[in-house]
Amino acid sequence: MTIPTTQVDIQELLESMAESIRQTLQDSEPLLIGIHTGGVWVAKELAAILGADFFDAPLGTLNIAYYRDDFTRIGMHPQVTPSDLPFAVDGRQLILVDDVLHSGRTIRAALNEIFDYGRPAGVTLAVLIERNGRELPIQADIVGQSITLSPEQHIKLTNNDGLQLEIKSKETPDD
Amino acid sequence: MTNNQLTEKGQLRHFLTIEGLNRPLLTEIMDRAEQFSSISGRQVKKVPLLRGKTIMNLFFENSTRTRTTFELAAKRLSADVMNLNITTSATSKGESLLDTLHNLQAMHTDMFVVRHAQSGAAEFIAQHVAPHVSVINAGDGCHAHPTQAMLDMFTIRRHKQHFPDLRVAIVGDILHSRVARSQIHALSTLGVGEIRVIAPKTLLPSNTQTLGVHVYHDMKTGLQDVDVIIMLRLQFERMQGALLPSENEYFHSFGLDQQKLNYAKPDAIVMHPGPINRGVEISSDVADGDQSVILEQVTHGIAIRMAVMSMVLGSRSEQQESVE
Numbered sequence: 001m002t003i004p005t006t007q008v009d010i011q012e013l014l015e016s017m018a019e020s021i022r023q024t025l026q027d028s029e030p031l032l033i034g035i036h037t038g039g040v041w042v043a044k045e046l047a048a049i050l051g052a053d054f055f056d057a058p059l060g061t062l063n064i065a066y067y068r069d070d071f072t073r074i075g076m077h078p079q080v081t082p083s084d085l086p087f088a089v090d091g092r093q094l095i096l097v098d099d100v101l102h103s104g105r106t107i108r109a110a111l112n113e114i115f116d117y118g119r120p121a122g123v124t125l126a127v128l129i130e131r132n133g134r135e136l137p138i139q140a141d142i143v144g145q146s147i148t149l150s151p152e153q154h155i156k157l158t159n160n161d162g163l164q165l166e167i168k169s170k171e172t173p174d175d
Numbered sequence: 176m177t178n179n180q181l182t183e184k185g186q187l188r189h190f191l192t193i194e195g196l197n198r199p200l201l202t203e204i205m206d207r208a209e210q211f212s213s214i215s216g217r218q219v220k221k222v223p224l225l226r227g228k229t230i231m232n233l234f235f236e237n238s239t240r241t242r243t244t245f246e247l248a249a250k251r252l253s254a255d256v257m258n259l260n261i262t263t264s265a266t267s268k269g270e271s272l273l274d275t276l277h278n279l280q281a282m283h284t285d286m287f288v289v290r291h292a293q294s295g296a297a298e299f300i301a302q303h304v305a306p307h308v309s310v311i312n313a314g315d316g317c318h319a320h321p322t323q324a325m326l327d328m329f330t331i332r333r334h335k336q337h338f339p340d341l342r343v344a345i346v347g348d349i350l351h352s353r354v355a356r357s358q359i360h361a362l363s364t365l366g367v368g369e370i371r372v373i374a375p376k377t378l379l380p381s382n383t384q385t386l387g388v389h390v391y392h393d394m395k396t397g398l399q400d401v402d403v404i405i406m407l408r409l410q411f412e413r414m415q416g417a418l419l420p421s422e423n424e425y426f427h428s429f430g431l432d433q434q435k436l437n438y439a440k441p442d443a444i445v446m447h448p449g450p451i452n453r454g455v456e457i458s459s460d461v462a463d464g465d466q467s468v469i470l471e472q473v474t475h476g477i478a479i480r481m482a483v484m485s486m487v488l489g490s491r492s493e494q495q496e497s498v499e
Contacts (some may be wrong), residue, residue, distance in 0.1 A: 072225055074492050076489035080207070082210050084213075117218060117219070
């Protein structure tokens, strides 16, 4: 079952997230990092809204496939685009971007990977959608929209003809 | 060769030989190696993918490059790795191979990386390990050295891209070379246009005709218009009887120097699995020259071994499905 979520105006959410970033972080020379795949889409949109001068380095991308906690359960990911952080993270304020915050496990893995690159001054978590179902003590600082879903429901960002949110009911839960 | 190295779903359970593996699987190994390559360029050259796994390097035969790159590959994936030099260990006290194996398995090992002077040793071990244990062949006798062949394919792909357009020459001691056997299987599975072997008659196996290669006995015609030259080491330690007149004469006929290299295409790459015998199968100026990719091969060995180790251990997961 797919529920079209046309009632959510993604562009509006992105604008408000960008505004929060501008208000809270514009003096700290932040760097932007998106998590593959949906987080990179959201980060690119945020970078476009904030303008070319806001960040002094290109967008960083993280692929947390090698940092997952379910390798022994699930095995290798089919495709892994390597992480690419085109800047030094040491002493910098980072904005970590993902599409959906659910269990918190992806963010845990992303933080571990970031610290393999260096010691940032701080990490701010920005997510387009925050939903219920946290399994770890991880919360977002900047949120596009909070949504309450049943455990069987799954929300997903797609990017076929522009960004769209999809809510599906599924039998087996993952993150 | 049996295909007990694959799971029911066609994933790598062990990695014993290139034979019987299809092109998508060989391509997947290279794609994953490409993805792992970036890790070696990081400040912290390590990801936690195989954290908590125990890998034993069982080397019944000497090795520097292969053992070191297997060890580094395991460490960059955060596995715990033990190096066992069996020649100087329990087997010299009379313990049988299977007893040694069962003892090491009792230490909750997840993977054995095996090098042995006997052809078929890795497969024999794979047949006798517990179901949850994987075996990777790091060279068995004159039979196979599949990770070496894959790192060579990876090196070729990095320089030459499209395998069907290529003409590849393998030169030297084919008879004793497990590397050449694995390379020929990999090259033909990947659809390389033409595979040549160049060697004196005494250093060719009797079944060369069945391998689908073109045989040459002189460098001038054999190297004509080739894109890739793979030189092999003369394996004196495996030679029984007088297969060669002398090192000098061999170098004169089959050693790669700049003059012979000029028969190949101007952008041909020169490869060698190492260790090289300078002045025997290759001259120093060619080994260290612009067309040589010999040291790149060593670097690529780490990424290929990371790819194979993670694929083999990943195929043991409880469920096999892609996740978001």
